[in-house]
Amino acid sequence: xxxxxxxxxxxxxxxxxxxxxxxxxxxxxxxxxxxxxxxxxxxxxxxxxxxxxxxxxxxxxxxxxxxxxxxxxxxxxxxxxxxxxxxxxxxxxxxxxxxxxxxxxxxxxxxxxxxxxxxxxxxxxxxxxxxxxxxxxxxxxxxxxxxxxxxxxxxxxxxxxxxxxxxxxxxxxxxxxxxxxxxxxxxxxxxxxxxxxxxxxxxxxxxxxxxxxxxxxxxxxxxxxxxxxxxxxxxxxxxxxxxxxxxxxxxxxxxxxxxxxxxxxxxxxxxxxxxxxxxxxxxxxxxxxxxxxxxxxxxxxxxxxxxxxxxxxxxxxxxxxxxxxxxxxxxxxxx
Numbered sequence: 001x002x003x004x005x006x007x008x009x010x011x012x013x014x015x016x017x018x019x020x021x022x023x024x025x026x027x028x029x030x031x032x033x034x035x036x037x038x039x040x041x042x043x044x045x046x047x048x049x050x051x052x053x054x055x056x057x058x059x060x061x062x063x064x065x066x067x068x069x070x071x072x073x074x075x076x077x078x079x080x081x082x083x084x085x086x087x088x089x090x091x092x093x094x095x096x097x098x099x100x101x102x103x104x105x106x107x108x109x110x111x112x113x114x115x116x117x118x119x120x121x122x123x124x125x126x127x128x129x130x131x132x133x134x135x136x137x138x139x140x141x142x143x144x145x146x147x148x149x150x151x152x153x154x155x156x157x158x159x160x161x162x163x164x165x166x167x168x169x170x171x172x173x174x175x176x177x178x179x180x181x182x183x184x185x186x187x188x189x190x191x192x193x194x195x196x197x198x199x200x201x202x203x204x205x206x207x208x209x210x211x212x213x214x215x216x217x218x219x220x221x222x223x224x225x226x227x228x229x230x231x232x233x234x235x236x237x238x239x240x241x242x243x244x245x246x247x248x249x250x251x252x253x254x255x256x257x258x259x260x261x262x263x264x265x266x267x268x269x270x271x272x273x274x275x276x277x278x279x280x281x282x283x284x285x286x287x288x289x290x291x292x293x294x295x296x297x298x299x300x301x302x303x304x305x306x307x308x309x310x311x312x313x314x315x316x317x318x319x320x321x322x323x324x325x326x327x328x329x330x331x332x333x334x335x
């Protein structure tokens with residue numbers, strides 16, 4: 001058993017070395033780009049198993065024609081060979097000219113299936129475009145009209161927070177005869193931002209300011225009404241100002257006074273006694289809870305301060321700051 005491991009281990013090392021060299025060569029020949037137009041430098045063409053079987057058939061016919069000195073069989077073999085060469089040109093022509101474009105930045109929570117997208121645009125008619133994701137899933141574009149753009153969606157599972165590069169995609173075509181495969185790689189210049197997990201660890205009291213003790217419960221019968229507005233279909237009769245209607249004949253209803261939301265001042269300093277990832281999860285929970293309940297919040301990390309707001313952009317900015325926090329100290333994959 002140990003002898004077999006000793007014999008196989010050099011082959012495993014050679015295989016790993018070959019994979020690294022191949023990845024380095026592909027990164028130099030086809031680097032990451034926001035937009036890539038496929039041409040001779042990016043497209044590779046090899047015969048597949050059907051093409052190899054077809055070449056074997058051509059060789060068999062040629063040998064039989066030579067053995068029996070049959071010019072018809074020899075001519076038929078050369079005609080099939082010319083057809084095979086023509087298939088190489090047609091397959092290359094079908095893939096050449098495709099414009100591959102990276103999509104927007106993808107964002108999501110750790111351990112969730114993140115979906116990012118990129119686009120395929122054709123300059124002319126293209127048929128039978130196949131796209132393979134790293135996990136092995138195939139997507140097919142049977143027909144791509146001139147100047148049309150198709151969206152390719154890729155699902156990427158990331159277990160930990162951080163900023164990652166989008167996976168490399170394989171784009172190929174076997175049109176029209178299926179004897180050869182023209183393929184290329186596309187590395188979108190696109191990032192995937194993975195936020196920390198949204199978990200509550202019972203440390204809410206350290207993040208809410210004193211003003212958050214304001215009563216935000218339901219309004220009583222005598223409070224919470226500060227103005228009046230015209231009656232609208234669907235208003236309850238209890239809200240109608242009947243005395244005003246009797247005196248002036250104008251139908252008005254009570255308008256609810258907007259409840260003031262207490263701002264939250266979130267800071268990493270109050271959670272220094274917790275492990276880093278647990279503290280970031282708690283901050284992510286506070287940010288998400290504030291956004292859901294429409295409470296303004298500010299966020300202070302080690303060297304970054306995000307001022308008070310409660311918009312969607314502010315929500316994404318806060319969670320992105322948590323995803324990037326102390327990445328080098330944790331040794332995460334950082335782009």
